[in-house]
Amino acid sequence: MAMRQEVIASIQELIAPLVVKAAASSEKMTGSQMAEAIKAAILKALPKSFVNVKFSTNISPSLFIWFASTQKEGWNNGIIQNDPLYMVISIHGFNKEGVVLDKMKLEAVAGPFKGKSIRGKTADCASIIKHITTYFIGLAASAK
Numbered sequence: 001m002a003m004r005q006e007v008i009a010s011i012q013e014l015i016a017p018l019v020v021k022a023a024a025s026s027e028k029m030t031g032s033q034m035a036e037a038i039k040a041a042i043l044k045a046l047p048k049s050f051v052n053v054k055f056s057t058n059i060s061p062s063l064f065i066w067f068a069s070t071q072k073e074g075w076n077n078g079i080i081q082n083d084p085l086y087m088v089i090s091i092h093g094f095n096k097e098g099v100v101l102d103k104m105k106l107e108a109v110a111g112p113f114k115g116k117s118i119r120g121k122t123a124d125c126a127s128i129i130k131h132i133t134t135y136f137i138g139l140a141a142s143a144k
Contacts, residue, residue: 029125031055031063031098041133045140061094087111100125
């Protein structure tokens, strides 16, 4: 329990300035900055997991999170979809330049948790970052 509290405190310390920046209307966060913040928070909560977070403006500006509870060596036949906690999460709500908009959409698009607590959340950038962080802290706590 004490270790969990330490992890939560260190994640909150890590993301606090980013959430403050995201909430400040005068200084908007970019998709790349948001991707870095999310990846750092997930890896802080689950350091042995596989996390790939990419922001792209190719077709539609969006951010995708690929998550697995272990590294490739732990996947049956080396296939990420064989990880029991494999998931893909998408975040939409960026302009063409990659700057966050006032409202963003968070959705689980693949994996066993599709349709659970992450699906379909619409909120501002700060709330999305907090929601993802809380989700992965809970996932880390349930894994121990």
